[in-house]
Amino acid sequence: MRRSTLLVPLVALLLVLLAVAAYLRIAHQSEPAQTATTAADAPAVGGPFTLVAPDGRTVTERDFRGRWMLVFFGYTFCPDVCPTALASVSLTLERLGPLADRLAPVFISIDPERDTPEVVGAYVRQFDPRITGLTGTPEQVRAAAQAYRAFFRKVAAEDLGGEAGDDAYLMEHSAWLYLMDPEGRFVRVFPHSVDPEELAAGIAAAMGETLVASGDKAS
Amino acid sequence: MKRLPRRTLLVATLALGLLAPAARAEEVRAGDLVIRDPWAVATVGGQKASGAFMVIENRGNTPAILVGVVSPVAKKVQIHRTIMKDGVARMVPQARIEIPPKGEVVLKRGGLHVMLMGLHQPLAAGDRIPLTLRFAERGNVQLEVPVRPPFARRDRKARGD
Numbered sequence A: 001m002r003r004s005t006l007l008v009p010l011v012a013l014l015l016v017l018l019a020v021a022a023y024l025r026i027a028h029q030s031e032p033a034q035t036a037t038t039a040a041d042a043p044a045v046g047g048p049f050t051l052v053a054p055d056g057r058t059v060t061e062r063d064f065r066g067r068w069m070l071v072f073f074g075y076t077f078c079p080d081v082c083p084t085a086l087a088s089v090s091l092t093l094e095r096l097g098p099l100a101d102r103l104a105p106v107f108i109s110i111d112p113e114r115d116t117p118e119v120v121g122a123y124v125r126q127f128d129p130r131i132t133g134l135t136g137t138p139e140q141v142r143a144a145a146q147a148y149r150a151f152f153r154k155v156a157a158e159d160l161g162g163e164a165g166d167d168a169y170l171m172e173h174s175a176w177l178y179l180m181d182p183e184g185r186f187v188r189v190f191p192h193s194v195d196p197e198e199l200a201a202g203i204a205a206a207m208g209e210t211l212v213a214s215g216d217k218a219s
Numbered sequence B: 001m002k003r004l005p006r007r008t009l010l011v012a013t014l015a016l017g018l019l020a021p022a023a024r025a026e027e028v029r030a031g032d033l034v035i036r037d038p039w040a041v042a043t044v045g046g047q048k049a050s051g052a053f054m055v056i057e058n059r060g061n062t063p064a065i066l067v068g069v070v071s072p073v074a075k076k077v078q079i080h081r082t083i084m085k086d087g088v089a090r091m092v093p094q095a096r097i098e099i100p101p102k103g104e105v106v107l108k109r110g111g112l113h114v115m116l117m118g119l120h121q122p123l124a125a126g127d128r129i130p131l132t133l134r135f136a137e138r139g140n141v142q143l144e145v146p147v148r149p150p151f152a153r154r155d156r157k158a159r160g161d
């Protein structure tokens, strides 16, 4: 009897330790090569870009100076990864409360062929009006992705069992959320599937702020 | 439409029609298959693609093989699996999905989805779109899938996406 009552908390503790260990391992493995590039000699993540906003205005990285940036590369044709990331960003903005004013979430399309400025604008607005959706010419988009060391590749319709020239092609793309500081310097990445609570805490920590407990958040 | 009795489809369609306006947790039974909580993602601003999600349960004693999905709303419909590798996301077409006996397969974000490509019309939240699941041996299952926004704060947790 006594032994079994002791056993339960012990097993529980062991399970918690195992879960923490597993989490740390996964978190560690999911860090991209980019996080290693904080060393001075490694190529920097982020940099100048020139893209187009939903209202047709030309936008560069300088327009975001003075605010933290959370950058994600994706495309509106994508029903899974991109909505997951944008939903997480939206909940994170809510969770950040007033701190959200210091953050500029930016969604950059890597599919400019289909994603016109209007399409990207309407798409991101569904998640949160504070998210800026950007696209551009294929050259502008390629340059922006290169600046962030973000990978993308078109998978033609004929490689998916369709006919050549079909517009039902897909894109493969890096799915990190890049956090940049107000000077435009790379801080860290989060996986696209990050829990909003964790994302909000990570951003607040980078800002040197502490989040109030979720029960009494200001919104 | 191979083995599945026409009557089952009719009943399923009727039941859906009656439940349509308010139903949250929808369920369609066809033989030993049960399709639960199907939904498709609403489109905006001329988006040409969408995805559909659901739970497919197999109450039978033999594996059920989903071999394809068709819908009049899109030029091309495929079953995709989202794969994350080295931080890169891609969608990989699946020729078949096996639902084990007395088991289920969940189509949800981060895993499998029905990919609707080359939409002939926008999908508006509140619409219902026809979707036909094609199973080997078991025939077709007809669904009327409700369309919802890609993200709604309130029911995000409940929907598990």
Ligand SMILES: [Cu+2]
Pocket (backbone or CB within 6 Å): A079, B051, B080, B091, B113, B114, B115
């Ligand atoms: Cu897909």
